[in-house]
Amino acid sequence: AQSVSQHNHHVILSEAASLELGCNYSYGGTVNLFWYVQYPGQHLQLLLKYFSGDPLVKGIKGFEAEFIKSKFSFNLRKPSVQWSDTAEYFCAVTSYSGGGADGLTFGKGTHLIIQP
Amino acid sequence: SAVISQKPSRDICQRGTSLTIQCQVDSQVTMMFWYRQQPGQSLTLIATANQGSEATYESGFVIDKFPISRPNLTFSTLTVSNMSPEDSSIYLCSVEADGDGYTFGSGTRLTVV
Numbered sequence: 653a654q655s656v657s658q659h660n661h662h663v664i665l666s667e668a669a670s671l672e673l674g675c676n677y678s679y680g681g682t683v684n685l686f687w688y689v690q691y692p693g694q695h696l697q698l699l700l701k702y703f704s705g706d707p708l709v710k711g712i713k714g715f716e717a718e719f720i721k722s723k724f725s726f727n728l729r730k731p732s733v734q735w736s737d738t739a740e741y742f743c744a745v746t747s748y749s750g751g752g753a754d755g756l757t758f759g760k761g762t763h764l765i766i767q768p
Numbered sequence: 769s770a771v772i773s774q775k776p777s778r779d780i781c782q783r784g785t786s787l788t789i790q791c792q793v794d795s796q797v798t799m800m801f802w803y804r805q806q807p808g809q810s811l812t813l814i815a816t817a818n819q820g821s822e823a824t825y826e827s828g829f830v831i832d833k834f835p836i837s838r839p840n841l842t843f844s845t846l847t848v849s850n851m852s853p854e855d856s857s858i859y860l861c862s863v864e865a866d867g868d869g870y871t872f873g874s875g876t877r878l879t880v881v
Contacts, residue, residue, distance in 0.1 A: 695873070695874040695875055696811075696860070696872040698869050698871075701869045742811070746870075753798075753799050753870075754816070755803075755813040755826075755862075756803075756811070756813065756862070756870060758810045758811045759810060760809070760810045761809075
């Protein structure tokens, strides 16, 4: 079975600081990887995804993530955070079986607070 | 990407009753997924609903407690049966959009009293 581990449950940063959120997954086959964000009171939004190809993927709002297969990692980064980045961040993984898409396995989430 | 309409957006229910949550997608999709997000927790997959067949449930979730219907390629319902306060959660439906990632509904916030 798949599992996802997010190392940082709570992160507090000042505006303009750099951000890196760790994500490791456990699965022996081919996976697709995602980062979702949940702003206070809002529903989940896709930040970025990795299916194949260039392991460095860029998403919305200046976020990027790097897939390192040898480390089973998919860390999220942003060079300079803003107060509006305060939110819950979820790493997720899925595989595609012969019957189509499987559901997502989520990490426990990282609560990010950006202080002005 | 697909647009999902989910309702109700929230409800407060008495223990022992049941609530049916509806999920409508603006395009035809093969798989629909139902998740639960308990207070302060991450999302957990409840089941996968494929049109024309019984839903596939994840470990810890059973059909008697969470019956699912999938009558066509754009619609699904999840029922939370015989509710207890422990069922208080946000329930979300999701679809996979043509290999482009997963879209989520806005969720149903359920409180059981």
